Amino acid sequence: MERIPILKMGPFLLVTIQVDLYDRLALTLENDLINMVSKTEAKGVLIDISAVSIVDSFMGRILGNIASMSKIMDAATVVVGMQPAVAITLVELGLTLAGVHTALDVEQGMELLRNKIGQIDTDEEGLYDSFI
Amino acid sequence: MIVLSKEKLSIQKEQDVVLFRNRIKELATKIGMSLVNQTKLITAASELVRNMLRYGGGGITHLEIVSKNSIPGVRLVFADEGPGIKDVTLAMKDGYSTGKSLGLGLPGAKRLVNEFDIKSEPGKGTTVTIIRWKNGL
Amino acid sequence: MNKESAAALKGKKKQILDTWMSNQTKDAALRDDLMSVAELQQQSEEFLNSLLKAFASSQAENPDSAGYEPIHDILSEISISRARQGFSPRETSAYILSLKEVLSQMLEERYKEDTTVLYREIISMNKIMDSLSLVTTETYIKGREEVILRQTSEMSEISTPVIRVWEGILALPIIGTLDSARTQVVMEALLEEIVATGSRIAILDISGVPTVDSLVAQHLIKTVSAARLMGAECIISGIRAEIAQTIVHLGIDLTNIYTKATLASALKMSFSMLNIQVSKAAQNGQIGSKQNFGF
Structure with missing residues (x-):
């Protein structure tokens, strides 16, 4: 069966979606990813959708689910590289992906995740808080 | 309105959806639709075809290139013989769903296209017709 | 319009075309800067041929009948291209009105003896030509609207620099x-x-x-x-x-x-x-010291 590979990079999990998703594939991804978060105790999940040309309400819901589930397991989720046409369409559709962090590319996404982890540590020490 | 080309595609399983989307993309590219408008059309089609599979048990889709006042557009018809929708007005409301979805499918699809028409009869099935014009907003 | 008038007009086609052409070229409104006479001649001949054919058809009285379809097409094409080229509405409708004048003359000559028939035929011809003249105006306006639409879209693209x-x-x-x-x-x-x-x-x-x-x-x-x-x-x-x-x-x-x-x-x-710090350079002439972003 077709599967989307999940890479582990230090405390983060990295997923690059290269194909257009159909529902079952997206559901499998949600399942695999959450299991991986639990198994590896990942602190962050980065999903690169720069090659995805269609995100409809189902796919949007999967992204939201992944973010909420990861959050319960103490991992931040960031979706990177959404195409302008996809973003315009999602807004028109009425889907704002509340609770999902976004970044322009993998590099900025990684930076954001690192800051998130840093923020948790520093918040505990109460030193400073950063914008991101 | 004139119909310039016409084809039929049967949707019975999820994998058919990928082929269906690609075919719409080809048609939209052929009439020179912008990328944003293409994405809106395909996303709307994706919502409707999911409804057809999930609630109508699959069905037939018609893909057409049409032209009105010499402006081309893509018209898609989704016809199933499922249980139909009892209250169409309610189904067109944001956030309403009989399943476990977000309830954005029908109203969202309507916002993404230029023309939207739904006919449903309980026990007989549902037919949804959408049009997106080449430069429609 | 009866068969006889149609045939009579057909027989005088050459003469009609010549008079019409000279009317058009004589008219001060003709913009020979926008269109060459040869081009006009060819366009007019094509139009006249279709019109005489429609006159001879069984439904000559009905300007919406199938026989007039090619005429509507030619007229629309002419008006739209004239609208784009910058002809005024008067110049555009002069095209069909000057032909009407010629046709009246021809009918007058043909029915000199019988004013009743002349009257009937002139009315009938007028009705057809007026309806065609309306088509010209309508399409002319449509052509102008297209120009406006195009300019609007160009303007909105120009006026949004990032x-x-x-x-x-x-x-x-x-x-x-x-x-x-x-x-x-x-x-x-x-x-x-x-x-x-x-x-x-x-x-x-x-x-x-x-x-x-x-x-x-x-x-x-x-x-x-x-x-x-x-x-x-x-x-x-x-x-x-x-x-x-x-x-x-x-x-x-x-x-x-x-x-x-x-x-x-x-x-x-x-x-x-973005955690960027911008501050004034130091007063003592040192431009852009280490901590500062130089302007």
Whole structure:
């Protein structure tokens, strides 16, 4: 069966979606990813959708689910590289992906995740808080 | 309105959806639709075809290139013989769903296209017709 | 129009064409700078052929019948091309009206003896030609509308430059009214530029937008939401006092959006969001000392 590979990079999990998703594939991804978060105790999940040309309400819901589930397991989720046409369409559709962090590319996404982890540590020490 | 080309595609399983989307993309590219408008059309089609599979048990889709006042557009018809929708007005409301979805499918699809028409009869099935014009907003 | 008149007119085709042509060229309104005489001659001959054929058809009296279809096509083509070339409405309708004059003359000659028939035939011919003249005017207006539409879309594209004001910061000064069509162009241009430059912040300056109603606000909110989905943040600047008033009076909720009164303060805010420090160079002439960003 077709599967989307999940890479582990230090405390983060990295997923690059290269194909257009159909529902079952997206559901499998949600399942695999959450299991991986639990198994590896990942602190962050980065999903690169720069090659995805269609995100409809189902796919949007999967992204939201992944973010909420990861959050319960103490991992931040960031979706990177959404195409302008996809973003315009999602807004028109009425889907704002509340609770999902976004970044322009993998590099900025990684930076954001690192800051998130840093923020948790520093918040505990109460030193400073950063914008991101 | 004139119909310039016409084809039929049967949707019975999820994998058919990928082929269906690609075919719409080809048609939209052929009439020179912008990328944003293409994405809106395909996303709307994706919502409707999911409804057809999930609630109508699959069905037939018609893909057409049409032209009105010499402006081309893509018209898609989704016809199933499922249980139909009892209250169409309610189904067109944001956030309403009989399943476990977000309830954005029908109203969202309507916002993404230029023309939207739904006919449903309980026990007989549902037919949804959408049009997106080449430069429609 | 009876068969006899149709045949008579057909027999005089050469003469009609010549008189019509000389009428058209004589007319001070003819713009030989816009169209050559040879071109006009060819166009007119083609038109006359179709018209005489339609006169001879069984449904000659009905200008909407199938026989007149090619004539409508030719006329539409002529009017639209004339509208685009900049002919005035008078010049455009003179085309068909000058032919009407010639046809009247011909019928007059043919029925010199019988004024009753002459009267009937002239009325009938007038009816057909008037209806054709209406087609000319209608399509002429349509042609002009197309020109206006094209110019509007060109204008909205020209008037939305996306400026890179700093590494990672874009600015988009919006000038003029924001309608749905314009918003789409603006939104697309901005989002494309965000991807192309990898900018994390976009400033939408609305100093040049005359009024903000709920529709414009909705368009702005959509643009901000789309940019957020892509991972960029927007700041709306240039909000004048009267615009702030209308926004509150209309009950538009902008609480989830960063707003600033001026472009300068929006830029300042972007700097702090990106952790950039900008300060004046030291007084003692040292330009751009270590901690400072030199201007």
